[in-house]
Structures are given as C-alpha cells and as structure tokens.
Amino acid sequence: MPQLMTSTANTTSIKYRDIESIGDLKAVVEMQRTAWGVEDLEIVPVTQLAAVKHVGGSLIGAFDDERLVGFAYGFYGHLNRRLVHHSHMLAVDPAYRNRDLGYELKIEQLKRVRDDGLADRITWTFDPLQSLNAHFNFNKLGVLADTYKVNFYGSDATSFLHRTGTDRLLVTWLIESPRVIGMLSRKTPGEERRSAERKTASAALEDLSQTEGPANGEDDFIAIEIPTNIGDIERDDLDLARLWREKTRRSFTKALEKGFIVTDYVLGGGKTGMYILRQKTIGQFEQR
Numbered sequence: 001m002p003q004l005m006t007s008t009a010n011t012t013s014i015k016y017r018d019i020e021s022i023g024d025l026k027a028v029v030e031m032q033r034t035a036w037g038v039e040d041l042e043i044v045p046v047t048q049l050a051a052v053k054h055v056g057g058s059l060i061g062a063f064d065d066e067r068l069v070g071f072a073y074g075f076y077g078h079l080n081r082r083l084v085h086h087s088h089m090l091a092v093d094p095a096y097r098n099r100d101l102g103y104e105l106k107i108e109q110l111k112r113v114r115d116d117g118l119a120d121r122i123t124w125t126f127d128p129l130q131s132l133n134a135h136f137n138f139n140k141l142g143v144l145a146d147t148y149k150v151n152f153y154g155s156d157a158t159s160f161l162h163r164t165g166t167d168r169l170l171v172t173w174l175i176e177s178p179r180v181i182g183m184l185s186r187k188t189p190g191e192e193r194r195s196a197e198r199k200t201a202s203a204a205l206e207d208l209s210q211t212e213g214p215a216n217g218e219d220d221f222i223a224i225e226i227p228t229n230i231g232d233i234e235r236d237d238l239d240l241a242r243l244w245r246e247k248t249r250r251s252f253t254k255a256l257e258k259g260f261i262v263t264d265y266v267l268g269g270g271k272t273g274m275y276i277l278r279q280k281t282i283g284q285f286e287q288r
Contacts, residue, residue, distance in 0.1 A: 016108045018053075019061045019071065023051050027068040028059070035091040044089070049073070056116070058085065060108045062092070062101050069093040072105040079123065084111045084172075087124040103140060107184070110175050120176045120286075124150060125168035128248060129230040131273050134265040142183040143171035144282050147260040148252040164234065164245040169252070169262065177285050184192065222260060223274040226249045228267070257271075 019025060032043045051057045052075045062070035070092040077086050091184050092101045113122055126133045128148075137143045147170040154166060174180055176277060224238045227233055228243060234241040252262075264276035 012234075013064055014069070014096075014099075014104070016060060016104060017063065019049075019059045019068075019196050020053075022046065022050075024061060024068060025059075028061070028071050028073070031068065031071060031091050032089070033237070034093075045075070049252070058087075058109050058112050060105055060112070062096075062105055064096070069096045069207065070101045070105055072109050074109060074122070074124075076118065082121070083119045085116075085119050085122045087122050090124075102136065106141060110173075113175060120174065122173040122175060124173075125149065125170050128167065128169045128252065128275070129164070129226050130234060130246060131169060131226060131228045131230070131265075131267070134273070134275065135267055137171055138263070138265040139267075140183070141173060142177075142180045143173045144179075144285060145169045145171045146256060146282055148249070148256055150253075162240075164230075164241050166251055167245065171262075172282055174282070174285055179285050216244075220279055222255060222277045223266075224248060224255065225272050225274050228271055228273050 019028060028049060029043055029046055032038065049059060052073075057075035058072065060072045061068050071090070072087060073089040074085050074087040077084055087106070090102055090105055092105075110122065113119055126137060128134065146206075149168045149170060151165050152168040182192050189284060191232060230244065233244065259279055259281075259284060260277040261280055262279050263280070266274045266276060268274065
C-alpha cells in the first residue's frame with residue numbers, strides 16, 4: 001500500500017490520538033456548541049459518544065499539548081446492503097483552521113477503518129452549497145456522490161449554518177480504490193498537491209467544454225454551478241441564498257436521477273464554482 005501523504009504545514013505541535021477520557025469527551029461536546037451553534041438537544045452527548053466508541057466507532061482528537069483543537073467522529077452502519085463507516089462529525093477550532101487538521105483527521109479515520117478490515121468505504125454528508133467543503137472533499141480526498149438528500153436534518157434545524165435548509169450530498173470515499181490511493185499517496189505536501197488539484201480542475205473543465213450540458217442525461221459530462229461564498233449571500237440577501245438552494249436542489253436531483261454522479265469540483269476564479277458530474281456509477285471506481 002502506498003504511503004499516505006500527510007501535511008507538515010504549521011502542524012508540528014499537533015498530536016492525533018483516540019479520545020478515551022471523560023474530560024476529552026466533554027471537550028468534544030463543547031466543541032460541537034462552538035463550531036456549529038446548535039442547541040443542547042441537537043448535540044451528541046458524552047453518553048452516546050462513549051457508547052459508540054465502546055462498540056467500534058471512531059472518535060479521534062487533534063491535540064495541541066493536552067488541549068482538544070479538533071475531532072472526527074464516526075460509526076459503522078450499512079447502505080445498499082454494504083457495510084460502511086459513516087463519518088458523522090468533523091470539527092476544528094477556528095484558531096487552527098487553514099492548517100490541514102481536517103485532512104489529517106480524515107487520514108487518521110481512514111487508517112482505523114483500514115485496520116478494522118470491515119469496510120472498504122467511508123461515507124458522510126455535507127452541504128453542497130459550501131464551496132470550501134466541496135473542494136476539500138472532491139479535490140483533496142477524492143470522494144464521489146450519487147445521492148442528494150433534501151432537508152436531511154429537517155427544515156428548521158437550529159444551527160446558524162442552516163438558514164436555507166439542511167440539504168446534503170451523501171459522499172462515498174472508496175478508501176481502497178485507485179482514485180483515492182493515488183490522490184492520498186502523493187509524497188510532497190503543499191504546493192505540489194495544490195498543483196495537482198489545479199490540473200484535476202483543468203482536466204474537468206476541458207472535459208466539460210466538449211459537451212453542451214446541462215442535465216439532459218445524454219452528455220458524458222455536465223456541470224452544476226454554486227456560489228463560492230454562500231455565507232456572504234445569506235448575510236446580505238437571504239432570498240437570493242434561498243434561490244441558490246432551490247436551483248441547485250432541482251439540478252442535483254434531476255442529474256442524479258438520470259444516472260450522473262458527482263466526481264469533481266472546480267474552484268471558480270470569480271464568484272462561482274462548478275461541480276462536475278459524469279454518467280458513471282460509483283461501482284465503476286471500485287476496481288483495484
């Protein structure tokens with residue numbers, strides 16, 4: 001197995017380990033409050049975290065000395081009659097963002113799932129209007145998506161991040177696939193990785209330019225556009241933000257129903273970026 005690439009940028013003081021103590025579990029609870037602004041009724045409590053950890057879930061912390069500055073939390077389940085490890089939560093202290101802690105926590109989670117030897121995939125959901133998360137998931141980790149969930153957590157969730165509903169893309173991380181192994185085994189972090197991401201984006205755009213799109217189900221490639229900063233739009237014009245949600249909800253739903261899956265995200269040079277969708281199945285990316 002190729003060696004997984006890790007980052008060295010401003011992370012030398014950070015250590016990663018499984019969360020075991022009650023004190024650290026309580027720190028995870030508090031980080032949920034600060035990261036997402038949710039009410040206590042929507043926070044995963046210490047009792048649930050401890051129980052899931054006891055029966056084989058993953059609960060990994062990023063620590064600066066003994067202070068928790070990030071965590072990843074997941075558990076085993078099944079989708080379409082296949083065992084998966086579902087990565088339910090990942091949070092990083094705002095003071096430690098842009099230091100690749102999210103990437104490292106995902107790698108730590110991947111290592112534990114591989115060591116278990118039970119599942120060949122990790123799944124999670126994210127808001128498809130969040131462009132930075134889209135870039136992270138598709139361009140750094142190599143996920144795929146073939147499922148769109150409308151108001152996955154209901155239409156009136158309490159978090160300040162849910163002002164236009166809770167639509168989610170369900171992504172699949174095929175941790176043993178050539179796509180993911182190739183993306184994670186680059187040995188030089190930093191600029192080389194960013195250069196590879198730009199090449200991926202350029203290739204996706206070149207592919208897209210050969211089609212007339214959008215989602216009529218007949219072209220090999222289509223695109224779905226999103227704003228690069230939905231947070232600014234929600235603050236300045238909530239009605240416009242809601243229109244973006246409605247537009248992208250229709251586009252994703254129509255495209256996925258016609259047999260497309262999301263394979264890439266292209267960072268826009270201006271105010272928008274683009275998801276790239278292909279007429280493939282996730283199963284076509286599983287072959288080793």
